[in-house]
Amino acid sequence: MxxxxxxxxxxxxxxxxxxxxxQTGNRLGLISSIDGKQLISLLLxxxxxxxxxxxxxxxxxxxxxxxxxxxQAHWFERTLWDMFGLEPENHPRLKHNLLHEAYSIxxxxxxxxxxxxxxxxxxxxxPMAVKGDGIYEIPVGPxxxxxxxxxxxxxxxxxxxxxxxxxxxxxxHRGVEKRMCELPWGKMRFLAEAAASDSAAxxxxxHSIAVESCFDVAVSYKADFLxxxxxxxxxxAMHINxxxxxxxxxxxxxxxxxxxxxxxxxxxxxxxxxxxxxQRGFICPGGVVFDPSEKLPSIxxxxxxxxxxxxxxxxxxxxxxxxxxxxxxxxxxxxRLAADFGLVGPAGRASDQKYDARHHFxxxxxxxVRVPIAMEVGGDVLSRAKVRxxxxxxxxxLVEQLIDGLPEGxxxxxxxxxxxxxxxxxGIVESHRGELIHLIFTDSQGQCCRYAxxxxxxxxxxxxxxxxxxxxxxxFPLCNKSFGLSYSGHDL
Amino acid sequence: MNDIxxxxxxxxxxxxxFVSSIAILPxxxxxxxxxxxxxxxxxxxxxxLQPFYDLIKLCRKSETVSSxxxxxxxxxxxxxxxxxxxxxxxxxxxxxxxxxPSADLFLIIYLFALARVFSLLGALDSGxxxxxxxxxxxxxxxxxxxxxxxxxxxxxxxxxGSSDLRMIFSYPQTIGGxxxxxxxxxxxxxxxxxxxxxxxxxxxxRMPVDDPTTHLELTMVHEAMVLExxxxxxxxxxxxxALRMSIFFGLSAQCFVHALASVCRINTLTQGIxxxxxxxxxAIFVGVLESLAVKxxxxxxxxxxxxxxxxxxxxxxxxxGNGGIKL
Numbered sequence: 012m013x014x015x016x017x018x019x020x021x022x023x024x025x026x027x028x029x030x031x032x033x034q035t036g037n038r039l040g041l042i043s044s045i046d047g048k049q050l051i052s053l054l055l056x057x058x059x060x061x062x063x064x065x066x067x068x069x070x071x072x073x074x075x076x077x078x079x080x081x082x083q084a085h086w087f088e089r090t091l092w093d094m095f096g097l098e099p100e101n102h103p104r105l106k107h108n109l110l111h112e113a114y115s116i117x118x119x120x121x122x123x124x125x126x127x128x129x130x131x132x133x134x135x136x137x138p139m140a141v142k143g144d145g146i147y148e149i150p151v152g153p154x155x156x157x158x159x160x161x162x163x164x165x166x167x168x169x170x171x172x173x174x175x176x177x178x179x180x181x182x183x184h185r186g187v188e189k190r191m192c193e194l195p196w197g198k199m200r201f202l203a204e205a206a207a208s209d210s211a212a213x214x215x216x217x218h219s220i221a222v223e224s225c226f227d228v229a230v231s232y233k234a235d236f237l238x239x240x241x242x243x244x245x246x247x248a249m250h251i252n253x254x255x256x257x258x259x260x261x262x263x264x265x266x267x268x269x270x271x272x273x274x275x276x277x278x279x280x281x282x283x284x285x286x287x288x289x290q291r292g293f294i295c296p297g298g299v300v301f302d303p304s305e306k307l308p309s310i311x312x313x314x315x316x317x318x319x320x321x322x323x324x325x326x327x328x329x330x331x332x333x334x335x336x337x338x339x340x341x342x343x344x345x346x347r348l349a350a351d352f353g354l355v356g357p358a359g360r361a362s363d364q365k366y367d368a369r370h371h372f373x374x375x376x377x378x379x380v381r382v383p384i385a386m387e388v389g390g391d392v393l394s395r396a397k398v399r400x401x402x403x404x405x406x407x408x409l410v411e412q413l414i415d416g417l418p419e420g421x422x423x424x425x426x427x428x429x430x431x432x433x434x435x436x437x438g439i440v441e442s443h444r445g446e447l448i449h450l451i452f453t454d455s456q457g458q459c460c461r462y463a464x465x466x467x468x469x470x471x472x473x474x475x476x477x478x479x480x481x482x483x484x485x486x487f488p489l490c491n492k493s494f495g496l497s498y499s500g501h502d503l
Numbered sequence: 504m505n506d507i508x509x510x511x512x513x514x515x516x517x518x519x520x521f522v523s524s525i526a527i528l529p530x531x532x533x534x535x536x537x538x539x540x541x542x543x544x545x546x547x548x549x550x551x552l553q554p555f556y557d558l559i560k561l562c563r564k565s566e567t568v569s570s571x572x573x574x575x576x577x578x579x580x581x582x583x584x585x586x587x588x589x590x591x592x593x594x595x596x597x598x599x600x601x602x603x604p605s606a607d608l609f610l611i612i613y614l615f616a617l618a619r620v621f622s623l624l625g626a627l628d629s630g631x632x633x634x635x636x637x638x639x640x641x642x643x644x645x646x647x648x649x650x651x652x653x654x655x656x657x658x659x660x661x662x663x664g665s666s667d668l669r670m671i672f673s674y675p676q677t678i679g680g681x682x683x684x685x686x687x688x689x690x691x692x693x694x695x696x697x698x699x700x701x702x703x704x705x706x707x708x709r710m711p712v713d714d715p716t717t718h719l720e721l722t723m724v725h726e727a728m729v730l731e732x733x734x735x736x737x738x739x740x741x742x743x744x745a746l747r748m749s750i751f752f753g754l755s756a757q758c759f760v761h762a763l764a765s766v767c768r769i770n771t772l773t774q775g776i777x778x779x780x781x782x783x784x785x786a787i788f789v790g791v792l793e794s795l796a797v798k799x800x801x802x803x804x805x806x807x808x809x810x811x812x813x814x815x816x817x818x819x820x821x822x823x824g825n826g827g828i829k830l
Binding site for chain 1: 543635640710714795796798
């Protein structure tokens with residue numbers, strides 16, 4: 012797919028973007044910058060399946076915030092402030108997102124030139140103080156119990172009820188986007204898929220499509236099929252994992268251990284397909300690295316077996332009275348708020364957001380092959396579980412169909428040695444978490460000068476903070492699991 | 504001369520049996536629960552002696568004590584364990600026991616409450632938000648479960664015409680059958696046994712009220728209270744908790760053994776063996792329950808407690824009608 016570029020003056024930016032974003036079918040992909048001298052606002056048009064990048068040249072490092080009118084922008088602008096030192100005016104809650112107190116005030120990682128002087132403010136962070144009778148705070152993290160990534164949660168509670176949750180991330184910021192620009196393009200894919208390893212296939216695919224769109228080439232049908240199988244197998248493994256995690260968080264050990272076993276089957280499908288359980292090093296720009304055709308019949312058999320095996324387990328899980336009681340009306344996100352904050356993936360679809368990137372943007376066999384959009388209107392934990400279950404079934408079915416219909420042909424086309432000059436490319440993939448965007452811009456020497464990644468978690472972390480309001484403190488872990496968010500995909 | 508020797512010998516052997524039961528039964532109970540859960544999940548599970556190894560490991564570790572804590576934090580765990588050991592001596596949770604004074608059922612219930620007060624003080628003294636909300640939840644559970652436990656024991660008191668637990672739990676044949684034997688009696692014992700078993704799940708913060716295996720601090724009750732404890736201090740708390748569990752399981756098992764004894768004659772040796780087997784059986788049952796149950800939402804816990812209370816209440820009514828009130 013092609014990244015269309017347009018420009019709009021900074022003063023007219025909000026007036027131009029606002030009506031566009033309020034049109035149905037348009038959504039905000041991301042807001043960022045290439046080298047700190049302009050703002051780029053990526054608009055995704057789902058009616059015509061286009062991606063338009065609006066550029067607004069900047070004279071100073073200040074601009075008017077879009078967040079007061081488009082709520083979703085608030086998180087992008089915070090990251091932009093950290094990465095480029097661009098300060099939004101009238102931002103409702105401007106705080107550092109990725110760079111903590113430990114980083115020097117003068118550090119502006121993605122700015123092409125060294126800054127002349129610091130912006131004068133210290134890198135301080137103060138969580139929102141909620142005051143009142145009986146309000147107390149529970150700080151959790153950044154180091155959590157169990158083997159999960161770090162993030163800090165600050166709960167302001169009234170008894171057992173959560174009044175406000177503030178989420179602080181950035182603990183696994185590794186400078187992925189900057190490092191991407193320093194690598195020769197042939198090696199970028201290894202870093203891209205390592206950025207969030209539980210979505211390695213989705214990341215590798217988004218990266219490959221972005222690079223291919225830079226070169227303006229299309230891969231073979233066969234490669235498209237194999238890439239889709241890889242993406243769907245990852246979705247299957249992760250959806251099983253997330254459902255098992257939800258069962259574990261309500262203490263349903265029978266289901267959580269069974270899901271663990273079944274995830275193992277999905278991971279071994281991945282291993283047969285790509286040689287690696289987490290699907291590293293398979294999808295590459297130009298196609299896929301090798302042809303796993305002779306393994307496909309046994310992958311198909313596994314998918315079939317898994318589909319039959321999952322059915323009784325899921326019905327045992329979902330028919331339990333207490334399970335329904337724990338999930339129903341817990342962690343609700345209303346459709347309006349889901350739309351305002353641009354929730355994507357299963358979390359968005361559970362709140363009546365009819366958006367699945369597989370229906371709009373070219374990746375693998377999509378959007379030629381249509382998958383049913385799993386939708387729910389409840390917006391609660393139960394709806395998110397139901398969406399995952401429906402997607403699990405459709406993905407398993409799709410894997411079998413794709414293996415049956417695998418076309419003949421090459422698995423990989425050869426790409427030129429250097430990226431084209433002054434080019435740009437975009438890859439949009441529906442990962443198991445939702446919409447994943449990779450953007451690439453090259454300079455006049457054909458070197459990548461800006462690589463931007465937007466994980467689905469960037470949209471959905473705010474969704475979690477909204478969902479837990481007025482819920483019980485002890486239901487937070489379940490809400491959290493139902494969103495299934497990534498720390499590393501957000502922090503990069 | 505010979506008679507005195509046998510008496511001394513018997514008394515000694517009872518003491519040895521009893522003390523070793525206090526030391527061995529609680530960790531074995533823990534293992535049985537863990538092992539059952541593991542087998543039901545197709546895992547091998549921890550070795551039989553794992554809780555002993557854990558306690559030894561904890562005793563060897565150095566302790567981390569926060570600067571905001573006072574001496575209460577460490578005193579609470581020692582006092583808590585002492586209270587539980589006293590309870591182990593007073594409560595008739597095993598058939599074989601050395602001499603013990605008479606123990607009023609209300610004394611027992613409030614000694615359990617005292618042990619809880621110590622663990623609350625320890626949790627509050629830790630100064631962490633987790634300790635505080637764990638303590639708050641524990642108090643809520645304690646308030647809810649107290650009537651269930653009390654009604655259950657009072658039902659037995661009404662039935663046997665005494666509030667002395669030593670008298671209540673002295674097998675029917677020794678007090679001469681009568682109203683204390685027969686199918687009706689077995690029914691009351693069974694009802695109270697089940698009520699105490701269910702109440703103990705709440706009292707001990709086990710499923711479906713609290714998930715003892717969870718790593719999620721925000722959902723914990725008992726575990727949240729001991730998060731700040733480490734080293735020897737934690738070993739004391741862990742052991743006290745395991746002993747408390749054995750006492751509750753034992754009390755419930757005693758009710759079941761008494762139910763059996765009221766319909767058929769069983770000798771002292773069988774009683775002793777059955778009381779231990781009963782504890783193990785209950786531990787395995789709890790393991791099965793914890794594998795299949797789903798943790799209740801916090802707001803639904805009172806509903807579960809209501810079942811337990813109504814079971815105790817039923818037992819009390821039946822006992823009042825059956826045994827007559829001779830208090």
